[in-house]
Amino acid sequence: MDFLTPKIIFLFLALLAVLVYWGFNFVIIYHLTRFGIGTQPKKMAASFLMGAITIFVFCVTTFSYIDFDNLKSKSEILINKFLVK
Amino acid sequence: MKAIISLFTKSGNHFEGKEDGEEVILLLRRHPFFIILRLIFFVFLVLLPLVAGLVFSRFLCAHDLFVLYWFVLSSWYLLIWSGIFYTLTVYTLDVWIVTNRRIIDNKQHGFFNRTVSELHLARVQDVSVETKGLIQTFFKFGDVQIQTAGANEKFKFMQVPYPEKVKDEIMKVVREKNF
Numbered sequence: 001m002d003f004l005t006p007k008i009i010f011l012f013l014a015l016l017a018v019l020v021y022w023g024f025n026f027v028i029i030y031h032l033t034r035f036g037i038g039t040q041p042k043k044m045a046a047s048f049l050m051g052a053i054t055i056f057v058f059c060v061t062t063f064s065y066i067d068f069d070n071l072k073s074k075s076e077i078l079i080n081k082f083l084v085k
Numbered sequence: 086m087k088a089i090i091s092l093f094t095k096s097g098n099h100f101e102g103k104e105d106g107e108e109v110i111l112l113l114r115r116h117p118f119f120i121i122l123r124l125i126f127f128v129f130l131v132l133l134p135l136v137a138g139l140v141f142s143r144f145l146c147a148h149d150l151f152v153l154y155w156f157v158l159s160s161w162y163l164l165i166w167s168g169i170f171y172t173l174t175v176y177t178l179d180v181w182i183v184t185n186r187r188i189i190d191n192k193q194h195g196f197f198n199r200t201v202s203e204l205h206l207a208r209v210q211d212v213s214v215e216t217k218g219l220i221q222t223f224f225k226f227g228d229v230q231i232q233t234a235g236a237n238e239k240f241k242f243m244q245v246p247y248p249e250k251v252k253d254e255i256m257k258v259v260r261e262k263n264f
Contacts, residue, residue: 037098037109038099044173044177066152071153078148
């Protein structure tokens, strides 16, 4: 079980969250295009998809900029600071 | 590609189970007042992290945590975006359809919880309108109740805009169908 490092577990959970999120989005788009009456729900589905992709790209970009080593050391400092207080 | 584009142009008021020659006369949803109320709640959720960001801006700056803040903010907005469209989807799919042959009540309780009931125009006996309270009177919406030929069966359109016009339209279609 050496391969189960915290990093692998974290990546697995992140991937799972992404899958659940896009699964949920798929259900929204499916319902709007399949059961929606008229063109309005289809347009809504298209704008939803575009918005979701845009925010998702922004989210992934900001995630890639996070320096986790730096964050870890900072969180330790902050925890120590608050615990001492 | 043509098929995808046609989704936005050619579908008209087509719905699942529509018969040949059937014409949609009224397509009704609840009054927008209800969806606006829910959207106001989402606006509050959108503003919440921005306010928190402003309040804690000095702390975030001092500890160089702005990247983390942007990540949390965008993740929050991802959830809100889906939440908004989930609400809009349920609202959009919860419809009453009046065609030249029948009345269809399409209740969407959640994604996988749907009730569809229909009533043939020949069974319609009475149509009544109920507008209760200040909000309904002010925003011009109310309930339309359709009494059928069955024992105690009733069809109810809840909180639809301009209920009197809806009632008149239904009565007109019923008269045309029966005489």
